[in-house]
Amino acid sequence: MAVQRSGSVPEPGYPFSAIVGQDQLRLSLILCAVHPGIGGVLVRGEKGTAKSTVVRALAALLPAVEDEDGSRPAKLVELPVGATEDRVVGSIDLEKVLRDGERAFQPGLLAAAHRGVLYVDEVNLLHDHLVDVLLDAAAMGRVHVERDGVSHSHPAQFVLVGTMNPEEGELRPQLLDRFGLAVEVTASRDVDVRMNVVRRRMNYERDPHAFAAEYRNEDIAVAEQILAARKILDDVVLSDKELRRIAALCASFDVDGMRADLVLARTASAHAAWRGASDVAEEDVRIAAELALPHRRRRDPFDEPGIDDKQLDDAMRDAAEQAEQQPDPDPDPDGGGGAPDPEAPDDASQSPSSDTQSSNSNEDSAQPPPPSGTGSEKQAGTPGAQFRARLLEVPGVGEGAPGRRSRSRSAHGRSVRPTVESGKGLHLVGTLFAAAEQQVVRGRTSGRLKLEPADLRGAIKEGREGNLIVFVVDASGSMAARDRLSAVTGAVLSLLRDAYQRRDKVAVITVRGTEAETVLPPTSSVDVAVTRLRKMKTGGRSPLAQGFLQARELVLRERVRDPLRRALVVALTDGRATGGTDPVGRARIAAGRIASDKIASVVVDCESGMVRLGLAADFAACLGGGYVALADLSAEQVAAVVRAAA
Numbered sequence: 326m327a328v329q330r331s332g333s334v335p336e337p338g339y340p341f342s343a344i345v346g347q348d349q350l351r352l353s354l355i356l357c358a359v360h361p362g363i364g365g366v367l368v369r370g371e372k373g374t375a376k377s378t379v380v381r382a383l384a385a386l387l388p389a390v391e392d393e394d395g396s397r398p399a400k401l402v403e404l405p406v407g408a409t410e411d412r413v414v415g416s417i418d419l420e421k422v423l424r425d426g427e428r429a430f431q432p433g434l435l436a437a438a439h440r441g442v443l444y445v446d447e448v449n450l451l452h453d454h455l456v457d458v459l460l461d462a463a464a465m466g467r468v469h470v471e472r473d474g475v476s477h478s479h480p481a482q483f484v485l486v487g488t489m490n491p492e493e494g495e496l497r498p499q500l501l502d503r504f505g506l507a508v509e510v511t512a513s514r515d516v517d518v519r520m521n522v523v524r525r526r527m528n529y530e531r532d533p534h535a536f537a538a539e540y541r542n543e544d545i546a547v548a549e550q551i552l553a554a555r556k557i558l559d560d561v562v563l564s565d566k567e568l569r570r571i572a573a574l575c576a577s578f579d580v581d582g583m584r585a586d587l588v589l590a591r592t593a594s595a596h597a598a599w600r601g602a603s604d605v606a607e608e609d610v611r612i613a614a615e616l617a618l619p620h621r622r623r624r625d626p627f628d629e630p631g632i633d634d635k636q637l638d639d640a641m642r643d644a645a646e647q648a649e650q651q652p653d654p655d656p657d658p659d660g661g662g663g664a665p666d667p668e669a670p671d672d673a674s675q676s677p678s679s680d681t682q683s684s685n686s687n688e689d690s691a692q693p694p695p696p697s698g699t700g701s702e703k704q705a706g707t708p709g710a711q712f713r714a715r716l717l718e719v720p721g722v723g724e725g726a727p728g729r730r731s732r733s734r735s736a737h738g739r740s741v742r743p744t745v746e747s748g749k750g751l752h753l754v755g756t757l758f759a760a761a762e763q764q765v766v767r768g769r770t771s772g773r774l775k776l777e778p779a780d781l782r783g784a785i786k787e788g789r790e791g792n793l794i795v796f797v798v799d800a801s802g803s804m805a806a807r808d809r810l811s812a813v814t815g816a817v818l819s820l821l822r823d824a825y826q827r828r829d830k831v832a833v834i835t836v837r838g839t840e841a842e843t844v845l846p847p848t849s850s851v852d853v854a855v856t857r858l859r860k861m862k863t864g865g866r867s868p869l870a871q872g873f874l875q876a877r878e879l880v881l882r883e884r885v886r887d888p889l890r891r892a893l894v895v896a897l898t899d900g901r902a903t904g905g906t907d908p909v910g911r912a913r914i915a916a917g918r919i920a921s922d923k924i925a926s927v928v929v930d931c932e933s934g935m936v937r938l939g940l941a942a943d944f945a946a947c948l949g950g951g952y953v954a955l956a957d958l959s960a961e962q963v964a965a966v967v968r969a970a971a
């Protein structure tokens with residue numbers, strides 16, 4: 326890397342035109358630069374695929390911004406994953422309050438990104454309520470703040486770009502839909518392409534200024550084309566024929582709501598403007614569909630995203646037939662029952678406080694439908710359908726990573742009240758009110774507010790946390806009967822789906838043969854857990870003691886790495902431990918060790934048939950946790966499990 330000398334010209338960024346490949350990503354960013362109303366781009370891909378490089382390079386190509394201070398370059402504003410809501414949307418200006426006694430608003434990162442690029446790396450790790458705020462602002466072009474006695478609204482038109490590695494966990498489908506476009510990026514397997522990438526990068530590191538100069542003309546041409554497209558965008562004609570094609574495409578892929586139709590219309594118009602056309606054509610609609618539809622087909626966390634070329638070809642052919650038909654002159658004669666506003670905040674855009682309330686009431690009473698093509702879950706039938714794992718939570722109040730399962734108090738929750746003790750940050754309003762009550766006593770008649778250390782109030786913040794869910798799945802011969810294994814698989818899939826929604830980390834340990842195997846170390850990528858589970862081998866003996874010991878070791882190891890994330894061990898077994906000397910006795914001892922380490926647990930009894938030994942219930946008692954029969958996985962039974970575990 327070239328070293329910048331004191332007083333030298335700042336090192337230029339990597340040129341947009343020098344990026345090799347990633348054509349779809351570059352095009353999606355350009356289209357959002359032409360029409361920010363598209364709603365941003367979600368970039369999903371493995372690490373090391375130049376996601377951040379492309380985004381930063383785009384910012385240098387955006388047209389200059391004209392404001393009260395004159396002309397300035399468009400900004401690239403990066404939003405850290407750990408940012409607070411105050412930092413994102415803005416808050417009361419504490420300096421003015423203390424200095425002048427004047428209540429004023431201090432803008433946040435959304436205001437700073439106006440007419441520029443707002444970049445969120447690892448957006449899948451950002452708190453859900455902050456993602457909602459970002460996407461609402463990107464769709465509506467304004468930020469409305471009503472908090473701390475301040476009412477404020479300001480424009481916030483920006484190109485929103487979120488990047489993520491799917492291996493670190495997915496976004497919820499509701500939030501996926503809020504991104505206008507989504508692109509999958511992978512490293513090329515072509516040797517020549519890979520050589521070209523490395524060569525250009527090394528040339529840039531050797532002499533950034535010379536390398537940037539080499540591609541300056543190409544970058545200028547792209548910037549001028551973006552500016553020209555913006556100028557003609559409002560004049561681009563979207564005919565009824567092409568609008569009908571868009572509606573037919575969205576209907577054929579059975580996407581939810583009307584947001585997809587609107588995004589396709591905006592994207593197709595932006596693409597027509599980008600190529601300098603005055604009318605939207607079929608090619609514009611197809612490209613828009615490639616960018617805007619694949620991620621909207623993913624309704625369940627375990628559905629495969631994407632649309633293959635044949636599917637899109639078939640849909641385009643059917644849409645062409647629809648486009649040639651004459652539109653109904655009066656499609657809604659009653660004048661009512663219209664579609665909801667696609668830009669209005671949906672159920673995923675509630676405030677954290679309402680989100681917390683719904684998680685304790687009806688939020689998850691309607692779980693997503695089972696993923697199509699999952700034979701095991703289809704066979705599982707009733708257990709998977711009845712099970713509502715939202716009630717399965719770790720007892721007490723934790724301070725772990727933000728999530729949606731167990732109660733917690735942390736710096737990432739919602740401020741609920743001030744406290745004279747040290748809280749999670751400063752409760753500003755509480756501090757000001759406490760000081761205001763003492764102003765007469767302190768002799769203040771005007772000017773700055775007189776503050777003293779005794780006025781300071783900490784903030785008590787409450788929310789919910791994600792946990793580490795360790796599945797111990799008995800895959801021995803006694804569990805391998807087709808119906809029983811199907812039911813167990815269905816139950817675990819239901820639990821995994823709930824873990825996905827709750828922002829948990831999961832680990833999977835299987836017990837069979839002569840040992841226990843950690844088939845999935847702790848991860849936030851629940852869909853990887855599903856893939857491993859579907860490949861699970863069965864048969865042989867049941868070394869339950871090893872399974873319990875391995876679960877205990879895994880939890881204790883994770884406590885060192887992440888001491889605030891509480892764990893829940895979920896064991897699915899018939900309890901018939903076999904192998905070695907006194908296998909049941911050794912399993913009881915191993916279970917007792919989990920209990921002595923105060924690790925929350927639940928045993929799901931998978932025993933069936935006429936002869937029942939009741940060993941699973943015995944192990945649940947040794948674990949000091951909850952117990953439920955596989956056939957009775959209903960909301961009432963799970964509630965009893967939680968009470969027993971507490």
